[in-house]
Amino acid sequence: QVQLVESGGGLVQAGGSLRLSCAASGRIVSINRMGWYHQAPGKPRELVAAITRGGSTNYADSVKGRFTISRDNAKNTVYLQMNGLKPDDTGVYYCHARLPDPLMAPVEYDYWGQGTQVTVSS
Secondary structure, three states, rough: OOOEEEEEEEEEEEEEEEEEEEEEEEEOOOOOEEEEEEEEEOOOOEEEEEEEOOEEEEOOOOOOOEEEEEEEEEHHEEEEOOOOOHHHEEEEEEEEEEEEOOOOOOOEEEEEEOOOOEEEEE
16 A cells, blocks of 8 residues: 655745645555646646656646646655745645556556645735
């Protein structure tokens, strides 16, 4: 089993910054892809940013130039640096990890953290 534990959420004023962290633990051989998703109240969960094991990244258009995703493969940890926060960034941020099958079967498994609340006041 694999667990993802997020930290770093909180309350911040518009224009401020927060740094989210997510550490994966458990039966991990490697992690193919890690990412962050945002769920605003009453809306579906949406991708914010993702990063591959090799460091390739992709971002939602709404956060480009403001958010930066990074990862430490040795620590199985992914980070999201959020600058220039806006009230629309308010919501729960979920960490996601996609792992290969530990027995090398051609399948991947998705894991989610419990979520961390980010509230941006205007």
